[in-house]
Amino acid sequence: MNPVYHQAKFINSSPHLKDTPEDQGREVAFAGRSNAGKSSAINALTRQNALARISKTPGRTQLLNFFEINAGQRFVDLPGYGYAKVPVAVKKQWHELMETYLTQRKSLCAIILVMDVRHPLTDFDWQMVEWCRHTGLPLHILLTKADKLAYGAAKNTLLQVQKELRDINFPLTIQLFSALKKTGIDEVHHALDLLFNPVEPAGMESEEDDG
Numbered sequence: 001m002n003p004v005y006h007q008a009k010f011i012n013s014s015p016h017l018k019d020t021p022e023d024q025g026r027e028v029a030f031a032g033r034s035n036a037g038k039s040s041a042i043n044a045l046t047r048q049n050a051l052a053r054i055s056k057t058p059g060r061t062q063l064l065n066f067f068e069i070n071a072g073q074r075f076v077d078l079p080g081y082g083y084a085k086v087p088v089a090v091k092k093q094w095h096e097l098m099e100t101y102l103t104q105r106k107s108l109c110a111i112i113l114v115m116d117v118r119h120p121l122t123d124f125d126w127q128m129v130e131w132c133r134h135t136g137l138p139l140h141i142l143l144t145k146a147d148k149l150a151y152g153a154a155k156n157t158l159l160q161v162q163k164e165l166r167d168i169n170f171p172l173t174i175q176l177f178s179a180l181k182k183t184g185i186d187e188v189h190h191a192l193d194l195l196f197n198p199v200e201p202a203g204m205e206s207e208e209d210d211g
């Protein structure tokens with residue numbers, strides 16, 4: 001457990017990249033299909049029951065929601081994708097907002113991709129995985145609602161998803177999670193610690209010593 005994540009504070013919501021926190025420091029973005037369990041995961045990780053809103057109305061304005069963890073360290077809750085019945089205009093708005101955020105946000109340092117363990121690797125999930133591979137953005141995957149499956153079945157899904165993703169040849173990490181049972185939280189905190197405080201590659205600082 002890392003209590004630093006419990007001090008998360010809501011900063012603001014915005015339907016575009018204007019009016020967002022200054023693009024400095026490091027920002028970890030939570031992405032996922034609608035209803036995958038993204039808000040519940042953020043609430044469980046921050047130990048705050050109502051930080052990220054749960055069960056939003058389909059079709060409402062899509063927002064980027066920003067949370068401060070520490071000075072210069074933020075979470076952003078990206079709008080969920082996948083309500084079958086949303087109007088085309090909302091889908092278009094979602095695409096534009098995601099594309100703008102993912103391509104322009106300089107402080108974006110990693111994606112946490114939340115998937116329902118019972119429905120992993122949807123088209124949307126593959127798009128995010130491909131985006132991370134294309135840009136080299138670190139990716140950590142949560143297979144959430146693990147409590148909905150027996151332990152053996154959840155573990156099998158984990159192995160299966162790991163196997164499918166191994167072929168794309170990109171170093172991502174993946175784990176089981178349950179916001180309901182609060183399992184997997186330490187593992188996510190550990191992944192976040194590394195994403196927020198990356199270790200410089202060895203040898204970076206040794207150039208001056210060589211001469």
Ligand code: GDP
Nearest residue numbers: 034035036037038039040054055145178179180
């Ligand atoms: P979001 O749209 O991705 O933000 O999904 P939510 O966090 O709003 O969750 C969607 C639904 O799944 C809600 O009814 C949650 O209570 C439920 N849910 C989320 N996480 C879990 C979990 O770990 N276990 C179980 N059993 N239900 C969950």
